[in-house]
Every structure is written in structure tokens, then in C-alpha cells.
Amino acid sequence: MNAPASNLTINGTRLWDSLMALASIGATPKGGVCRLALTDLDKQGRDLVVSWAREAGLSITTDKIGNVFMRRAGRNNALPPIATGSHIDTQPTGGKFDGNYGVLAGIEVIRTLNDHNIETEAPVEVCFWTNEEGSRFVPVMMGSGVFAKAFSLETAYAAKDTTGATVRDELARIGYIGDQEPGDHPLGAYFEAHIEQGPVLEDADITIGVVTGVLGLRWYDCVVTGMEAHAGPTPMALRKDALQIATKIMQETVAIALRYPPYGRGTVGMVHVHPNSRNVIPGQVKFSIDLRNVDSTRLDAMDGEIKAFVKQCADESGLGISLEQVSYFPPCPFEEGCVTAVREGAKNLGFSLMDVVSGAGHDAVYMARLAPAGMIFVPCKDGISHNEIEDAKPEHLEAGCNVLLHAMLDRAKRV
Amino acid sequence: MNAPASNLTINGTRLWDSLMALASIGATPKGGVCRLALTDLDKQGRDLVVSWAREAGLSITTDKIGNVFMRRAGRNNALPPIATGSHIDTQPTGGKFDGNYGVLAGIEVIRTLNDHNIETEAPVEVCFWTNEEGSRFVPVMMGSGVFAKAFSLETAYAAKDTTGATVRDELARIGYIGDQEPGDHPLGAYFEAHIEQGPVLEDADITIGVVTGVLGLRWYDCVVTGMEAHAGPTPMALRKDALQIATKIMQETVAIALRYPPYGRGTVGMVHVHPNSRNVIPGQVKFSIDLRNVDSTRLDAMDGEIKAFVKQCADESGLGISLEQVSYFPPCPFEEGCVTAVREGAKNLGFSLMDVVSGAGHDAVYMARLAPAGMIFVPCKDGISHNEIEDAKPEHLEAGCNVLLHAMLDRAKRV
Numbered sequence A, B: 001m002n003a004p005a006s007n008l009t010i011n012g013t014r015l016w017d018s019l020m021a022l023a024s025i026g027a028t029p030k031g032g033v034c035r036l037a038l039t040d041l042d043k044q045g046r047d048l049v050v051s052w053a054r055e056a057g058l059s060i061t062t063d064k065i066g067n068v069f070m071r072r073a074g075r076n077n078a079l080p081p082i083a084t085g086s087h088i089d090t091q092p093t094g095g096k097f098d099g100n101y102g103v104l105a106g107i108e109v110i111r112t113l114n115d116h117n118i119e120t121e122a123p124v125e126v127c128f129w130t131n132e133e134g135s136r137f138v139p140v141m142m143g144s145g146v147f148a149k150a151f152s153l154e155t156a157y158a159a160k161d162t163t164g165a166t167v168r169d170e171l172a173r174i175g176y177i178g179d180q181e182p183g184d185h186p187l188g189a190y191f192e193a194h195i196e197q198g199p200v201l202e203d204a205d206i207t208i209g210v211v212t213g214v215l216g217l218r219w220y221d222c223v224v225t226g227m228e229a230h231a232g233p234t235p236m237a238l239r240k241d242a243l244q245i246a247t248k249i250m251q252e253t254v255a256i257a258l259r260y261p262p263y264g265r266g267t268v269g270m271v272h273v274h275p276n277s278r279n280v281i282p283g284q285v286k287f288s289i290d291l292r293n294v295d296s297t298r299l300d301a302m303d304g305e306i307k308a309f310v311k312q313c314a315d316e317s318g319l320g321i322s323l324e325q326v327s328y329f330p331p332c333p334f335e336e337g338c339v340t341a342v343r344e345g346a347k348n349l350g351f352s353l354m355d356v357v358s359g360a361g362h363d364a365v366y367m368a369r370l371a372p373a374g375m376i377f378v379p380c381k382d383g384i385s386h387n388e389i390e391d392a393k394p395e396h397l398e399a400g401c402n403v404l405l406h407a408m409l410d411r412a413k414r415v
Helices: A012-023 A040-055 A100-115 A142-147 A153-158 A167-173 A200-204 A242-259 A296-317 A336-349 A363-367 A394-412 B012-023 B040-055 B100-115 B142-147 B153-158 B167-173 B200-204 B242-259 B296-317 B336-349 B363-367 B394-412
Strands: A059-062 A068-072 A082-086 A124-128 A189-195 A208-214 A216-225 A265-267 A271-274 A284-293 A320-329 A353-358 A373-378 B059-062 B068-072 B082-086 B124-128 B189-195 B208-214 B216-225 B265-267 B271-274 B284-293 B320-329 B353-358 B373-378
Touching (some): A012 A040, A012 A100, A012 A394, A040 A100, A040 A124, A082 A100, A082 A394, A100 A124, A142 A153, A142 A363, A189 A394, A200 A353, A208 A394, A216 A296, A242 A271, A242 B242, A284 A296, A296 A320, A336 A353, A336 A394, A363 A373, A373 A394, B040 B068, B040 B100, B040 B124, B068 B100, B082 B363, B082 B394, B100 B124, B142 B153, B153 B167, B189 B363, B200 B353, B208 B336, B242 B265, B242 B271, B242 B296, B284 B296, B296 B320, B336 B353, B336 B373, B336 B394, B373 B394
Parallel strands (some): A082 A124, A208 A353, B082 B124, B082 B189, B189 B373, B208 B353
Antiparallel strands (some): A068 A124, A216 A284, A216 A320, B208 B373, B216 B284, B216 B320
């Protein structure tokens, strides 16, 4: 990693200290963080970030789903703000960086602009979105989804956790129901810095991932129904072995992904075998299929292949097979201008860089429906996230924040 | 099915009535039976069978593991008895015929000999073995296993059910600990009539299965260890997908069985995927492998093939794979004389017949270690057993009992 080629840089130590301070709220013994959405700990985390924003002179707006927008005025405040952000809720056994990095990198950008008395044409905003993780309340990416009108405020409000508490009640309880209608808040552009949550950058020894888009995904539930029978007395020819057919489809799921490189992905993550007894031929197998790709043409082709293969298996075996799509996110290419701003920022700062795609969803996917959007990835150790051992190097986090600073300045127009 | 060609036949109605009377003890609402080993219901069932034996003039011996031997004297009582039997304990959701048929067919043979004042050279015995099912206490085939010294009386006595009750205590409680040392009871030959518990006879529309032997089996636990990772951000080339390798081995398990026809059998019945989450690449998969065949040469060859394939998968994938054999029963061919007695009996009676093997274990497997042994199978509906809907036709049960009668007379030598 070369030294930054630009004079203007953020304060990496201050960024790290802020990350560690926020990570102390809900810290787990194994070094991770458990700060589930809309809990008392989430309130403490939100309050801390908001206090830092006030110290930095930002004005605060909260919307009805609890998304928080922290604005630094520009020269022309009629312009929509150039925004950045992410989320601060975590998984039950989450890490210190997922989401939190994107929000605190935004705060650090603001502090740097303040340090250097830099004025921008458009206002600059840092925001955090409610319940991105979806661990306590589904759906995931709730705050940004309501903001982008992917689903209604009422739907989000009615979501319950396992104890029966609703999003609306919990938002009210922690004091984060604002006045603003979600989405009633124009954005000029949106950037999000994030740890990669995958192994690509580390594997290639690259500091900055210029995210060109987010993979689309199709999730399916597949159920193969045969006939359970004793493993001993039933000859091979008289069997209706549901697992034997199911494992063919599981193999094909991976084979399909390999036929659509470089971004095709196919995963079977969940399998339930019935009756799941050592000496009984399985009568039914239920499993999940997860297919992803970078553009709709390829993802649709993968969809066609899995459907055709399942039909072929059903025809050949005589077994009942159902394949139901249970979730769909279309591929999300980021706006070329934002992608270029990230790429040029990394180049000008002298960091190693490569174009990457995001395999996982982020709040930026919903923002891309409303405004030009882009993302910056930095490596995380062993590609591990959603885990208490999630880790990232301070110099990588600092580098990503510097790229964010320059991409935002490019877009907000430094005066 | 033709009419019997022999004059001497059992009373099919009496056999059926006895089956239904015994099935009423522990009858379930769905038409099955729940009479677990060494429960109060088992005691009631044992008492009923013993009362019938006394009515038929038989002398009763009980051994220390609760096996019961009911003897009809022969002309030469120094000869070891020609025995038949099975078990009367059932699965929790068991049927009316599994085991019970073999015991009551024996009682019906005795009643028929009595009806016709037939004397035999050797004594004739009916026995029932303790805890064949293994549902409440493991191991399965406990009474016959102790009798054959496959494991010790102490081991069996110490076995506990889920409440902590031991076999010894429960045997004592229901009054079925006898004086005789298990195995201290020579047998001249042993026959066992049983429902097939598989689909072969019904599929071929055959009344009598002449059982030539019991398949040997090897049970394995296989564990594939990869690396769990997010399904979205992890490119195919950087994955260590444990399920992708495990499903190859599952497919091969079936392929191996198909390469060793006609008796090769390969089953994966139990699968546990970790962490079993829709969007996480499985980090570990544990599953069972069940291989069976009719002779040791072929079963050993199958064993060699699965081991070689697992090694090849480990070498090619770089993933950790363990394969541990957890159970082994060698193939058990039945004595040619007993098999012939069954075959000739069925032929002389005019029944359709075919040679079959037993895929499942039976008490006869242990008896075959001690004496010439053979089995008679009759069809059961849809091949279903260990299920409350287990069913068999009265005429098939009657036919099997007639074959048993003539096979035993052949061996015990009608005077």
C-alpha cells in the first residue's frame, strides 16, 4: 500500500477510536458485538453517534421508521445532500465493523471537512438506517427499504420479534420515531463504505474494492417427496429415495453457477431430511437454493436452468418435486458516475484497487433506486463477517475512509 | 394361490384370532400396537402367550434375560428341540404382525400337532426373545444376542431406558427373570416365520419367500469439514463447500450399491448440515452411510469402494473427510437343510414361492450361530412395517404357518 498521494486525509486514529468506542456498547466476551435493532443497546449506540454528530455541528432529522440523517450544510442548501451511511445494529454474534464502519467513516469525513474548514456546494449527510440486519425483526434492510418504498411503513411497524414486541412499540420505547415521512428526503447521491464480508480483496491483496454493483438473487425452497422405507429390506429398484434425487439437484445448483462465471453463485445452505433415521430411506427432503448473478440476463438464465433440471428429475424419477421461489432481488448496477468517483479517488490516493461486486445486500441497494449510488469495500480478515471474530486492519479502514472523503467531495463539489 | 396339496394344515382362523387377541394389548387408535419391551403391556402379552402354551400342554422355561421357551415333548427327549419363534415386543408405533406372527405361528403349529395327535421324534419348541426391537433399550435383538453370546448378560442388564430404568430391574419387576443361563439350552434347529417388511414378494405376487440368508451390513458415520462462509460474497473458486462434497459421496453410496447387484444396498438416511442457514455455505456435513450385501466378498468390496471414493474426494477437494465404521454384521447365509425344508414345504403345499434374502436383522441371525436355521417370509402390504398401518393378508399368514408346520415336521421327524 502506497502513501496517499493527496494532501487531504482523514484521521485514521480518530476513526479507529470511534469504532472501538461504539463497539464497547454491546461488546461480547469473544470480541464481537451484540447490539440488536431497537434494543436498549441500540438506543445507546444511536445516542452516542448522534452526540458525535452534534459535536460536529450537524443538524439531525429522524424519520418515522427511525432512520437518522445528520447534515452538514453546504453553500447551496437547496441542493439535495451528498449522503453516506450504513447501519449500526448488529447480528446476535456480530462484529465491530459490519455497518458501523460505514456510519463512522461518514462521521470521520465530516470531522475532516470541519478540521480543514472545507466548504461544499451541496450539503453533506451521514445517515444510519434502522434494522439492516433483520436478526430481531424481518425483513432485513428495513429502514432503507421503507425509505425506498420497497414495502410500507405499516408492514415494518407490525413486524414482531420472538417475544411479540413490535417495531413501532420498540421504536417509540427507545425514542426514535421521528416526524419525517420515510423517503420524503431527496438525496443527491449516496456512498456506502463497508468491509467486504468476503475473501476476494484479501485473496488478491488489494486495499480498495470499487463496487460496480450488487448481485441479484433468487431464493427457492425445493421439496422432493419419495417414499420412506427400510434400508435393509428394500431393493434398489423398488426405492423412491428422496435424498438421491435431492442431492442431484444440489450438485446441479453448483454446476449451474459454474456455467455462468465469473459472478454466478449457487448455494444450498439448508437441508432437512425426513425422517432422518440411519436405516430408513428418506421419504422427503426439503432444501434451499440460492442463485446469484450480476445481471438479469444471466440470473434469469440460471433460473431457467434450475427449473428445467428439476422438471427433468421429476420426469425421470417419478418423484414429486416442488420448486418455489421465495425471494427475489434484481441485480443492482451502481451509477457510473459514483463508481468512477470511487475509482478515481482510490487511484489518486495511490491505493491498490480492483473492481468488485457485492454478493450480499446493503442499504445502498435500496438507495440506488432513488439516487446515484456507489460503494467502497475494504478487506476483512479471512472474509469473515457476521461473526464475533470479524476483523479488519486499521490501515485498510483508514484507506477506505479516505476514498469516501474524496468521492464525496467530488460529488458535493468542494468550493 | 393354489389350495394346499398336503392333508395336514393349520387352522388359519385360530391363528388370526390369536394374532388379534395379542394385538389388543397395547392397541393404538390407528390400528397398530405399542407394546415396548419389559413394560406392563409386555408382561400382559407374555402372560397371554404363556397361558396359551400351558393350555396346549407345553412346559415353560425362562432364562435370565427373559427369553421364554415353550416345549412339546418328543419321543426322544434327549434330542435337542426343533424350535421356532420370534419376539412380541413392538416399536412405539408398531404393527400387529412384526415378531408376533412368528411366535403365534409357532403356537398354532403346536395346536395343530395336538389336534392330530402327531408325535415327533425330537421335542418341538416355541420361544420368544426379549427386546428384539431395541426401541426402549439398546442393543436390538437383545435376548437372542445374549443367548448367542454376542454380548454379555451384564451388558444387557445394565442397559437403561430414557427414564433410567434398567433391563435387570424391569425384567424383575414384570417377573420374567428365569433360572436358566442364557445359551444353556441346545437347539436342534431354528425356524422363524416373519412378514417380509419389504416390497419384494408383493411386487412379484408371490406367497412364500424362502429366505436363503440375511444381508450383512456396514454402518458408517461420515463427516465432511469445509469452511462456512456467506453465500453472496464468496466466489465459487474460493469456497470450501462441505455439502457439495458430501452430496458427491451420497450419490456414490447409491452408485456403489448398484454396481453390486442383485443384493447390494446403499442408503444415506441421516444428514446434519451445519450451520443449516439459507445463505451460508455449509461448513460441516455429517451423514450416515448404510451398505449391505449378501456375502462378505461383495460387502467387503463395497467397503473398499466407499473408502477409496472418500479418499479421492478428500484429496481432490482439500477438505477434511472422516469415515468411521460404527456397526458391522457379517452376512448370514442360512443352513442349506433348513432352507430346503422351507422350500420343499412350500412346494408340496402348492404355494407360489421364491428365494429371497432378508435385508433386516432378525433373532434368527443369532440363532444361526448356534444351530441350523431358516426363515419363512410372507408378504406385507406395500412392504410397510414398523408402522401402525403394517398389514398382512390372513391367507398369506396361514400359508406361512403351514410351511412352518411342514418344515418343522421335516426336521423333528414325524413319528
